[in-house]
Amino acid sequence: MRNILFLLLAILLSNCTQQPPALDFEKEKAAIQAVIAKETESYYKQDFENWKSTYLESPAFRKYCYWEGFPEKVTFYNGFESLKAEKKKQFDADATLWKGSTEERANENFRISHDMAWYTFEQYSYEKDTRKLLGKSLETRILEKENGQWKIAYLGYHYFPDTLVQK
Secondary structure, three states: OHHHHHHHHHHHHHHHHOOOOOOOHHHHHHHHHHHHHHHHHHHHOOOHHHHHOOEOOOOOOEEEEEOOOOOOOEEEEEOHHHHHHHHHHHHHOOOOOOOOOEEEEEEEEEEEOOOEEEEEEEEEEEOOOOOOEEEEEEEEEEEEEEOOEEEEEEEEEEEOOHHHOOO
């Protein structure tokens, strides 16, 4: 009996000390950048299904944002359903601002684990043809893996007031 208990304890302890497989940081970073690019591109194209596919469709989803162009300046969503309904309505009404704009990201910072990551960056948005700067923002994305795919679980941005926008 003592040998069986010792064997069970050894098995349990060996399971506790097993390390997860090594993380391929560059591969995960590229996958995260691809999800963010897909979300941005599909947003400006008003492609609802592709846009929605980049998000964690969960009550745990959060979006907290500031832009002086919003009448209320600050917007927030707790849970994905309310954001999804608003964006569907917005896309159907062809009411997306800055359609066709181009975005550049700088000062990127990644923290990546096996199933969760956070990514911060500065984003510069330009008119496509004139390259006029539309806005500069500080951006945060927290992502979770769902069925092996990165999904946006938190989206945050803070746009600089127009008077402070410099590159």
